[in-house]
Amino acid sequence: MTSPQPPDFAGSIPAHRYTAALAAGIEQRWQNYWQDNHTFDAPNPAGPLADPAGVANRAKLFVLDMFPYPSGAGLHVGHPLGYIGTDVYARFKRMQGYNVLHALGYDSFGLPAEQHAISTGIHPRVNTNANIANMRRQLRRLGLGHDERRSICTTDEEFYKWTQWIFLQIYNAWFDPSISRARHINELIAQFVSGERSTASGDAWNTMTPAQKSLETDAYRLAYLSDAPVNWCPGLGTILANEEVTADGRSDIGNYPVFRRNMRQWTMRISLFSDRLLEDLERLDWPEPIKLMQRNWIGRSEGARVSFSSSAGEINVFTTRPDTLFGATFIVLSPEHPLVEALSTTEQRESVTAYIAQASTTTDTDRQDDSRAKTGVFTGSFAVNPVTNQPIPIWIADYVLMGYGTGAIMAVPSGDQRDFEFARQFHLSIVATQMPADAWFDAHHIAPSNDCSTWPSAFVGEGTYVNSANDSLSLNGQRSINDAKSLMNAWLSDRNLGEATVTYRLRDWLFSRQRYWGEPFPIVYDEDGLAHDIPESMLPVLLPELADFSPQSLDPMDSTSDPVPPLARVTDWVTTTLDLGDGPRTYRREVNVMPQWAGSCWYELRYLDPTNDQFFVDPEVEKYWMGPSSAGHTGGVDLYVGGVEHAVLHLLYARFWHKVLHDLGHVSSEEPFHRLFNQGYIQAYAYRDDRGQTVPAEEVKEQDGSFFHADEKVHREYGKMGKSLKNIVTPDEMYDEYGADTFRLYEMAMGPLEASRPWNTRDVVGMQRFLQRLWRNVIDEDTGLLTVSQDAVPEILLRQLHKCISGVAADMEALRFNTAISKLIELNNDLTQFVNSGHHAPVGVITPMAQMLSPLCPHLAEEIWALLGHSTSITFEPFPVADPRLLASETVEIPVQVNGKVRSRIVVAVGMSRDDLLAAAMADDKVTAAIGSATPTKTIVVVGKLVNFVL
């Protein structure tokens, strides 16, 4: 890294030039001032941080960043992009009079800290706190206007106490489908007691044992223990949520193999909220691509449930194409389907058992590889197709997933490619229900035929229905798929053989992890193994101290060993004596911990009221900052900025928790984040030599479009900043070489906030030069004295100023900081010209310039503000307002086109009428020359814009 000011020429640099060293002095002075004066403390209407006078008569604004995980590597220049963006916006809105809440906490539970502890033997809390201290230092130097009082860590005991409390709210809640809302579990029990709702067992509630009652309520609780198939990752020693498993069946973190197996785990019934999570997306101000990703993830799919009779009872299948039921020639069950055992005949049992065993040890990687040949086995039993009354064989295959639909499908090989391949593989019959158009046969080079043995693949699309009739129903002939579906659904429904239904891709959320560094569950088990919640008065359940952080060591391919969570080894913690209302008894604690997502599901609510020990957030405080702004508004954070990587994880989980809290009456807002903005990523070039080794990017020189490292030619690539690519640039380097204001300005100027772009350190100097020129317009570089004059601003400069004000205000409101900056540079360039022509900068320009610069470069703006003689911070000064009279110019230049080509430009009065404009254009010599003797066939006049003659 070359230094912009070589020390041996230090004498030639004016003493008061805006250098990195000068900036550092200014910046640290104002950072201390803000801290000492609590400049950014936002008043609350109630609770411990109440300051009603500070709240009165101001609109509120809650600006939020996706909070960081305190990584040991510290920050690189890509990390603060969003934080700077929200800071600029928050400062801008403060100047417009808003009471702005802006704070930053730390998402400090998680795997990396634990893995660090395993390798070093140092407690994760020690390492986590050190990392947080380092990140706080790096971020403080950036000059972010955060309310320090509200900076929480998810690992704080007083924070995770409330994470556990919210878990208990969810545990003690059920979903009432009749009103589509969560309700307290006691209201369900009341229904059981009164008989309004019958129990699953059919027994009267009051006659049931505690174990029976527990079984009944567990079937409804929004947090429950389930024995479902989970994603077991022996390499990490834990299970993972679906969202944490990559498409190729490996862990998102660490890239270890993941296996499907049954385990008893805490699960949350997020799937019951599918419709609300889907529908309420319409009410959110979010980027459309993120909404689409959530829609795809929820995966709502309309179809029908169809019942097939069999020797083991009814088999229910889900299909999106009930109209093809006449072509269902076999049934396929998932290997985990509960009826498999009963349907397997004696002759087939051995091969069925073998297939199930083999399927259970197959990794998701293999199972989801769609290029793999279909596998499966015949159960020996048959079902009856309800429309044809024909017996059809029942097979088992792993391409049918237990977790989706009913875990069973009706196979229509003529209309589904997977079923087609399966039928071909095992020589099962294929019956056409739709005749494709001739073009389809032409495309496959075969003669049109409804004999599917000649078909090369299944046919999916609109086609004439064939072979689709029985005594009471006929779909045959030309009709739309939708009409055919409706006819079939009605027929099935009339006979109680099925009904239209909806299925979702979204599964319930696996919520326990076999780790140490996470929130303990506020759950204990009695001697009968029944779960009990810990009363609120006993929260938090503290994470016990641990001497050895190692998990049991497992081979990443060991799919069968059971996990032993670290907490299970803390025997004096696991066994505890509590009085849960029926006297002191011995209990066994839950030894799993919550996943890292838990804290981030609600942290924004704690920012609102971080020190409240009575509520997780005071209801009045929540209503003030996040309540709906009008009828039908969802409420929530006014602006949430973060990366797109959380589209279906954090953002979906947090919405789910928030909705439960809303339904139970704890928050007034229906959604946590009303407006979402995805910032882009800053990436960087990296360089490899011929051996494929990365070389330090800062040592690479460019020459004639090629790149060299120590005279050796190297190859450029583009990627994330990281150790492995040797292309990290840190904020600290930027502070040292340019200062924080220049760094902030560069990050905001390099492109739109939502765009990803490459970092280029050598471009930063442009922003430093701008601030140097601005500084030089205010200060004599040699003496350090203010040179601003009290003279009136000349009209030309005044007009340039107001044009700038108007544009910058609009750009900042729309988060277009890059164009706001270009307008400020433009104004400063105009001002520089004025100063260079022998004038001093007028105070009438410098004052609004300092105000406009303040959100972007707050330290320099504060410094100039103080030099101008003000004794209070610029933070709450009003943002300049443009004078409309100075925006409108008197004349405007209008291009005149002939046949769409610009032939001349005429200067006319603003607001000139259509006729006058046309006359002025026709009077222009160049225009008449271009038209010549021809007569225009058409004349287009756009008032104030252009004139076009078409010959």
Added chain:
RNA sequence: GCCGGCGUGGCCCAAUUGGCAGAGGCACCAGGUUUAGGACCUGGGUGUUGUGGGUUCGAGUCCCACCGCCGGCACCA
């Protein structure tokens, strides 16, 4: 394979939403200043708007096809 997003001077990016292709920064070139370099000042835009069609008086912008890059999903019945 399906679904998104993006392609504008050498580079990062603007363009009042269909109306003169250029705001700003980097780089580059020339001149000034300077013993010199850096810094500073003045001036300079280097282009088939990814390609090919279409709509229109007029297309960077709208439509269609294709190419390239990035991202999401992927045996979801």
